[in-house]
Amino acid sequence: MVRRISTEDSISPYKHAHHNIRRERGRAAGYPCAAGCGGQAATWALKAELHVLGEHRWSADVDDYDPLCWQCHRARDGHTMTAEVWGKGSSIVAARRASDPEFSSFMVNALREGIAAREERRATDPEFAEKLRDAAREAGAKGVANREARRKVDPEYAQKLYDALMGNIVERTAARDARNKVRRETDPEYDARVRAGLRKASEASRQRFAADPELVVRVKEASSRAASTTNRRRLKCNNCGVIRNPGNMGSHMKASNHSGSTLIKNGDK
Numbered sequence: 001m002v003r004r005i006s007t008e009d010s011i012s013p014y015k016h017a018h019h020n021i022r023r024e025r026g027r028a029a030g031y032p033c034a035a036g037c038g039g040q041a042a043t044w045a046l047k048a049e050l051h052v053l054g055e056h057r058w059s060a061d062v063d064d065y066d067p068l069c070w071q072c073h074r075a076r077d078g079h080t081m082t083a084e085v086w087g088k089g090s091s092i093v094a095a096r097r098a099s100d101p102e103f104s105s106f107m108v109n110a111l112r113e114g115i116a117a118r119e120e121r122r123a124t125d126p127e128f129a130e131k132l133r134d135a136a137r138e139a140g141a142k143g144v145a146n147r148e149a150r151r152k153v154d155p156e157y158a159q160k161l162y163d164a165l166m167g168n169i170v171e172r173t174a175a176r177d178a179r180n181k182v183r184r185e186t187d188p189e190y191d192a193r194v195r196a197g198l199r200k201a202s203e204a205s206r207q208r209f210a211a212d213p214e215l216v217v218r219v220k221e222a223s224s225r226a227a228s229t230t231n232r233r234r235l236k237c238n239n240c241g242v243i244r245n246p247g248n249m250g251s252h253m254k255a256s257n258h259s260g261s262t263l264i265k266n267g268d269k
Helices: 014-023 070-077 084-097 101-124 126-153 154-185 190-211 213-232 246-256
Strands: 003-005 043-046 057-059 065-068 235-237 261-263
Touching: 014 043, 014 101, 043 070, 065 070, 070 235, 084 101, 126 154, 154 190, 154 261, 190 213, 213 246, 235 246
Parallel strands: none
Antiparallel strands: 003 057, 043 065, 235 261
């Protein structure tokens, strides 16, 4: 039964309906857009034959909804919403979650239940699991293609991607090394496992290199290129401001007992 939404509902039946759809059918992102545009769905929308222009309606029947991308959903609603309008809506939801614990709890629980239902269905329904995998692969490929296309024509964007990548590598590597160091110092069993793993990996590498001389040449060439790329980067000490490449910055940190460095982006000094 299709009904019109009451504006007096604090947590409207509309939200419960969408919660039930996600629980029964999974997230819309797991499906292609039902409007046939070739895109990936992002949201559940009431079927076209049940939609009434100018009314915000919902149905308790989960089969009364189609998975649509945002563009086709807006087209079905009969209007075009700008990014500013969508952003305003997101801000309203965020503000309500911050000020209304009940609403925030409802949103969190709905998300958790939706994820749990999806994972349960994924485990028992191979066809649904394959749809999710296909959707993830398609969305990932589309995102990579769009990023690469923009990177080729927008040098500033390309530089931002590079800086973000290198900055993340430096920060994540430092954080990981710090965690491992603390754990190895406080957990002898973990330290023993790490040492055993390193010995095993070293022996496997030695055997591979001994059996394939060409592999040795390829690894040396790749290492040389990586070292050249790394040495072109410059880091700035957060304590004294000295600028060094990554290798020399490590020596500087040890000698001066300083900690923390920042990757220098093009144009920075």
